[in-house]
Amino acid sequence: MSDTRTKGTSIDVRADDPSREPWLSTLLRTLVYVVTAAVLAFPLAVPSGVFGALLGAGLGAIAGRLLAGTAARLHVIVLVSLASFGLAYLLADAFVASDAIADAIGPSWTLSLGDFLAFFGIVASVATALRAASVRHRVVAIVEAAVVALAFASLVVSHRNGAIHRPYAIADPILERGGDPTVAILVIGAMAAVVIGLLLLSEKSLLRSVVHVALVFAMLLLVLFTTHVAGLPPPPPSGDGLSLRDDTSQGGGGGGQGGQGNQQGGPDFQDEYDQSGAQTPVAVILLHDDYSPPGGTYYFRQDAFSRYNGRRLVGAQQRGIDEDVAPGYPSRSTPIPDSPETGAFRTTVETTVGMLADHPRPFGLESPIVFFPATNPDPARFRRVFRVRSASLTSDEWSLVGRRAGSPLWSPETIAHYTHGPDDPRYRALAEQIVAELPEEYREDPFAKALSITQWLGEHGTYSLRSRHAGATDPTADFLFGDVTGYCVHFAHATVFLMRSIGLPARVATGYLSSESGRRGGSAILLSGQNSHAWPEVYLEGVGWVVVDVMPERALDPPPGTPDEELQQLLAELLRGNRIIPDDGSEPPTPINEIARDLRTVGGRIVLSLLTLLFVLLYATKNWRYFAPMFATRQSAARLYLRSALDRLAEGGLVREDGESREAFAERMRARIPSLTPLSRWAEASKYGGKLPPDALSRVRGAYGAFERERARTVPWWRRALGLIDPFSWLRVK
C-alpha cells in the first residue's frame, strides 16, 4: 500500500537538521557561551585574557553552528577543534617565550597578548566543538548546560575546607561594606538559573521548553531544601597530631603512633607531626567578658594527661585525678569538680564555643567551672554549641611566685601520681643544674623553678614538626639529651618530667591555643587545626593548674598563621544568636528565624518525599509497562507488546508525531525496525475488530523478539542504557 505521505526510509532525522534551529535560539545560545566564558575566565585571566575568552566563545559558538550546517563530519570538526586547541596553546606559549617579540613590544604587552591568544584559541576551539556537537546531536545540550552550570558553580564553590560556603572574591568586598553576601550569591545563582533556562528555553517546541523550565525550577527547589535537610558537607577528615577531634583519620593508619595507649589517649610522639588539618577551622569562640590573658595567649583545655606509663603521659582514669576535665557534652549545666576558685588570682570569664568539627569532649578556656548547653543557631554549620564559665588567670607570673606547689588536700598517693616520672637520673641532674642558675632567693620557689625550666627549654630547644625520637625507648630523653628538636608534645613531656624529677606536681594538657592578637580587637577567636597544642601545667596551692608553656626561640617551621579575619567575624555573627538552655527544660521563646528554619526543614522533607514518591511512581509505572506483556492474554497481547515496544522506542527518542497514525509511524520506522508494522497491525486489529490468528500470542511474542533485535541494531547501546534510567520515557508514548 502506498501513502500520499512520502515514504519514510530513514529514522526521524528532523531533530538533527541544523537548519531548523531558529535564529533567535542561535543568538541566545551564542550569548550564553559568551557569558559562560567570561565567568570561567574572570578568576583565571588578566583583562586581555577575559576579552580573548569572550571573543573566542562568541566566534566559536557561531563557527560551530555554521560548521554543523555543512556536510563536514562531526568527529572531523571535533578533532580539528581539539587540534587547534593544542596549537593555540603552543602558539601562545611560543609568543610569550620569544625574546624578539618581547623586545619589540615590551614584556607587559607580550604577556597581555599571550594571555589573549591563549584564552581566545582555547575557548574558541572548545566552543566550536561543543556547539557543533550540540547542533548535530541534541543530547550534547546536556553537556552544554553542565558546562554553564559548572562555570557558575566554580564562582560560588565552597572553600576554606568546607567550613563555610562563600566565594572569597565576591563575599568579602560586600562584608567589608557591611552588606550581606547571601544576596550577592543568590543573585549569581539566579543568573545561572536564567542562563541555563535560556539555553533550554531555546527549544523548538514550547511544551518541551515549559517542561524543561519546570524541571530547572524543581532542581533549584531540591538544592535549596536538600542542603538544609542534609546539612552542609563536614570539613574534610584530616589529622591534628594530637587526636583532639573525632573525625581525624587516626586509628588504623596512624603511622608510628600505633594502637597502644589509644585507650588512655594522650598525645604520642610522632616523627612527623600530622599537619594535614592545619587549615581546617575547628571551632569559633565568643568571649562574653572582657578578658586578656596575662601571658598574651588563650589556652583552651580539652584533656589532661598525668599518668606515666613508662614512656609517656597518658590519661589517668582514676578517681580524684584530673577531674577538672569535662566528662562529656553538657545536656544541663554541669559544674566541674576540682575547679579553681576565683578571687585573688582568677576571674570569671564566660565564653561560647561553636564547634565546627566533632570533638570527643568539650573544651573551654582554662580553667572551666561550669559547662552550659546552648541553642545552636545554625545546626547545618555548628556541630555543637555550648557555654563555658571559666576561672581564668589574671595574675602575672610575679604574683604567682611564692605559692606552694600542690594542694594540702591531696593524699600522698595523689602527690606521688603527679610527681612520678622516668627513673633516668639525667632528668634530675639537668633540672637541678637549671634551678641552680636561679638567683638565690628563688631557688626554693616552685613556680620560679617551673619557669626556669621552661625558659631553659625555650632557649635551648628548636621547634620542628619533623624529628626522630619516636623510635627511642624514652622519646623524651632522646629529645632532651639529644638535639632538643621537636614539637609541642616533646617540649611538654620534657618540661613535665624535669619538673616532676625535682618534686613539682605537673601534667600535660592538650587543646588549642590562640594568641590574643588573633582576636584582632574583636570578641571572637577562630580556632583551626594549626592551633592544636600540648602544654605543661604545674599545680600551685590556691591557684590550681597553671599553664607553664615553652616558647622555643628557634623554629624550623613557621609559627601558626593568623586566622582568617572575615571568616572569624562571619562565624562569630552566626554564633551570636545562641542562648543558654535553662536546666528546668522550659523552652525559651523561639525566635522568628528559627521558626522559618523549622518550616524550611518541614518544607524540605515534604518536597523531598513528594519528589521521591513521584520518581518511585514513575519507575513503577515504567517497569509495570515493561513486564505487563508477560501476563498478556491472546486478546491483550498485541496491545501490551506494542505499548512495550513503543516505550522502548521512546527511550531512544523515537516517538509518533502528533496526528500521525500508528501505521504511518510504523511505516516511517520500517526501514530499520520492520517488526513494528506487524505489532502495530495486530494491536489495531484487536482494538478495531479485526480477526486475530489463532496463534496470535506466540506470533506477537515472536514479533516482539524480532523488534528487540532490530532495536539493538538501530539504537546505540549508550542510548538504550540512558533510556533505561529515564523515568519519563513512557510519558512520551502516546
Place this chain on the structure above:
Amino acid sequence: MDTDTDTTPGNAFAKAQAAQAAASASASDPTGSPLEKAGRVADRLRARLTAAVKGREDVIELLLVALLADGHVLLEDYPGSGKTTLARALGSAISESPGSTKHISAFRRIQFTPDLLPSDITGTNVMQLETSSFVFRRGPIFAHVVLADEINRTSPKVQAAMLEAMAEKQVTVDDETHRLDQLFFVIATQNPLDLAGTYPLPTPQLDRFLFKIAMKHITRDAELEVLAAYPKPHLDYAAEMPGVTRDEVLAARTALRQGVALDPAFREALVDLARSLRADKRVLQGASTRSLVLLLPALQARALLAGRDYVSPHDLEVLAPHVFGHRLEVAPGIDDIAAIVKEHTGREVEKLSRKALK
C-alpha cells in the same frame, strides 16, 4: 496480512462461489471467504493497473478504493499525464461475466465539449425503419468505466445529466428510464489551469464525487520506466495479466461492506471531524453528511486494499484529504484547504490512536 483463516469447506456460500468462479474464464482462485476473494480481486486489479501505468501507485489505490466503495473520482491533471491509460487499463481489466446476455462495453471515453448535448452521452430514441418504432440507442455512458474528459468544458445542462446518471445510476430519455449497469464507475477529469471558456463545477456538484485526486507529475524513475517500454506500451503488457469479472467486482463491493470491521469509534470520529470542520472559522461551508456516508465504504475498501479486515485510523488519515478537499468552501484569502483538512483529521487520528493503546 490478517485475512480470515477459519474457512470451512462445507460452507455452502463458499461452494457456490467456488463453482461460479470455476465456471468463469478468469484465473480466479476458487477457495476462500467472500472477503478473501474480494481481497484477491483488489490485488489483481492493482497488479494490472500498476503494470499499465507507472509511477501512479497512490492514484491507483484511490481509484480502486472508489471503485470498490461504489463512488466516482475527479482527477485534476495535465494533458498527457496518463489518465486515459489509467481509465482504459481499468476498463479492460473488468470483463463481462461469462454467460451474461447484456453487452456493455468495458470502457468508454466521452470528450466533453461546449456543444455537447445531454443525449450525446445518455443516448436517444431513434426511429427504426424496419419496425417503425422508436428504439432506444444507448449513449456512451452505458459502460463499466466511463472517462468523462474535461467535464468542466461542457454546458451545465450536460453536466447535470452526467451527474444525475452518476448519482442515480440511471438515465431518463423521453420519460423513459433506463438503468445503467450496476458497476458504473466514472473517472472525470478537469484541467486545473486552463480555465478559459469553462463551466467550473459548483461545489454541490463536486459533492457527487467521492474523491478529487490531484495528479502530480511522476518521478524521474517512473517517467524513465514509461519511456523504456517503447515501442510496446505498458498497456499491452498489462492486457496479458489476469483480470476480474464484473460480478467479481460487485461481489467484492458487497463483501467488503459486510466483512471489513468498522469500529463505532470511526463513526464518531467522522462526525466529530465534520463538526470540527464546520466550526472552523476559515471554512465557510463544511463537509456534507453525504460525504460521511460515502466515506464509510471507502474506509473499508482502503482497509481491504491494505490487506486488513478492519478499518484503522491510517485509512482515515489517508482518505480524508481526498474526500473533504473538494467539498469545503473556505474564506477568501485561504488557499491551502488540504492543510486545514489535514489539521482536523490529525486531531481525530490522534484521538483514535491514543485510544488504541488503552
